[in-house]
Amino acid sequence: MASSTIGLTIPALPPNPTATYYNTNGQLQKPEPAPYTPNGGLGTNGTLPRYMVESNFDYESITLGLYQEWIELDLFNNGLATFTEADFIDAGLTSEDMELIRFMAVQETGHATLLTNMLGETAPPQCTYNYPYSTVREFLDFSQILTRFGESGVWGFINHLDSREVGQLLAQSIATEARQQMAFRQMSGLFPMPVWFETGIPQSWAWTYLAPYISTCPQNTTRLAWQNFPALHVVNQANINRFSPNDTANYERTGNRTSDPAISTLPENQSCQHLNVTGYGCGPAISRNRSEPLSFPGKKIELTWDAPGQAVGPNNSYVTTVSPVAGAPAFVAWVSQLNLTYTPLISTGASSGYTYQPDREVYKGDPAVNGTMFIALTDTDLFLTPFDLSMINPHVLGLGIFQAG
Structure with missing residues (x-):
C-alpha cells in the first residue's frame, strides 16, 4: 500500500527534547490559565473537539x-x-x-x-x-x-x-x-x-x-497497512479443559492458528468441565483457584513456527512476512503486563525449538507471566518498554498466544 517507505527500521533516539518537566516541591510551577485549572494538558485550550482521525x-x-x-x-x-x-x-x-x-x-x-x-x-x-x-x-x-x-x-x-x-x-x-x-x-x-x-x-x-x-470481505473493502507475521505455535500449550492442565498431548488446540482455543472433547475422566472438586473443577464461576496452574516458571515450552509467505486474511489477500533486516531466531520475547522479558531459544530444527518459562515479577508478588498473553520469536533481545514496543517488529520472526496462569 505504501507510496514510499523511508527506511527499514525506526532509529532509536534519546528522550524528546520537550520532556523536561520535573516537580521539585509539589507546587504549581506555572500560572493557571483559569481558576482550578493547572497549566498544561492537550486539548484543554478551548478549541472545539473534532472526533475524526487526523493521520x-x-x-x-x-x-x-x-x-x-x-x-x-x-x-x-x-x-x-x-x-x-x-x-x-x-x-x-x-x-x-x-x-x-x-x-x-x-x-x-x-x-x-x-x-x-x-x-x-x-x-x-x-x-x-x-x-x-x-x-x-x-x-x-x-x-x-x-x-x-x-x-x-x-x-x-x-x-x-x-x-x-x-x-x-x-x-x-x-x-x-x-x-x-x-x-x-x-x-x-x-x-x-x-x-x-x-x-x-x-x-x-x-x-x-x-x-x-x-x-x-466485500469488494473494495479498505485494506490494512499493518504487517502479518508468521505463526508461532506452542506445542505443549496448557489445556484449560483438563483437570490437570499441563498433562497435555502435543497440539491440543482445535486447529493450527495461534489463537485457536483448547480442545474440549476430552474423556470425562480427564476433563474438569463437570468436576465438582475445589481446585480442579473448571465450570463457570465468578472466580476459580486452580490447584495446578496452567503453566509455571521453569516449564519447558516446545515451539514450532511457520515460514513466511503464507496467504492469510480476507480472500487470502494478505501474505505473512518478516523484515529483511531480521536474522536467525535466537530469543523468545514474553510480552505481559508492563514487562518485556526474553529467554534464549534452543533450536531443534529449522523451524522448531524450545525455551523455558521465565520467573519474573512486575512488582513483588505479581508474576509477569500470567493470563492470556503474547510471545514472539525474535533475532535479538532489544530493550523496549510498553510505550515503544512496536520497535520490536523488524526483529520478529513469529507470533503466538501463550496461556499462562
Whole structure:
C-alpha cells in the first residue's frame, strides 16, 4: 500500500527534547490559565473537539479496531446461533448467560458505529468469518482469547494517536471490551483478572492474530497497512479443559492458528468441565483457584513456527512476512503486563525449538507471566518498554498466544 517507505527500521533516539518537566516541591510551577485549572494538558485550550482521525497512523489504527469490532459482533451472535440452550446448560451456563452474550453483541453494534463514524465513508463493512470451535467451551475459550488481543491491540496504540478526541472515545469503548473478556474468562472457569496490568501490543500483532479468521470481505473493502507475521505455535500449550492442565498431548488446540482455543472433547475422566472438586473443577464461576496452574516458571515450552509467505486474511489477500533486516531466531520475547522479558531459544530444527518459562515479577508478588498473553520469536533481545514496543517488529520472526496462569 505504501507510496514510499523511508527506511527499514525506526532509529532509536534519546528522550524528546520537550520532556523536561520535573516537580521539585509539589507546587504549581506555572500560572493557571483559569481558576482550578493547572497549566498544561492537550486539548484543554478551548478549541472545539473534532472526533475524526487526523493521520495515516490514526486511520489505519482505527480501521484495525473496526475490523476487530465487526468480528466480535459476528462471533457473539454466531455462538448463540450455533449452540442450543441445552448445549449451554451442559457447559454449566443458563439462558440468562446466553442473554449476556447477546447483549455483548448489541454493545458491539455501538462500537462499530462509533469507529465507522470516526473514519468516514471508507470505513470497512462487516466481513464473513471462519471459527475454530465445535463446542460451547471452545466458543467461550476462543472468545476470551479474541477479546484479549482485541483489547491489548487498542492499549498498544491509543496513546500514540494524533487525535486526542478519537482516543477519548476509543478508551470509553475499550473499557467495555475489558469487561467482556473478563466475563468470558469466568464462563470458561478461568480466574477473571489474573494480572495487575493489561498488556498493550502493536497493531501488526493484533492484525496477525485476527486476520486468519476473516474469510472474505466485500469488494473494495479498505485494506490494512499493518504487517502479518508468521505463526508461532506452542506445542505443549496448557489445556484449560483438563483437570490437570499441563498433562497435555502435543497440539491440543482445535486447529493450527495461534489463537485457536483448547480442545474440549476430552474423556470425562480427564476433563474438569463437570468436576465438582475445589481446585480442579473448571465450570463457570465468578472466580476459580486452580490447584495446578496452567503453566509455571521453569516449564519447558516446545515451539514450532511457520515460514513466511503464507496467504492469510480476507480472500487470502494478505501474505505473512518478516523484515529483511531480521536474522536467525535466537530469543523468545514474553510480552505481559508492563514487562518485556526474553529467554534464549534452543533450536531443534529449522523451524522448531524450545525455551523455558521465565520467573519474573512486575512488582513483588505479581508474576509477569500470567493470563492470556503474547510471545514472539525474535533475532535479538532489544530493550523496549510498553510505550515503544512496536520497535520490536523488524526483529520478529513469529507470533503466538501463550496461556499462562
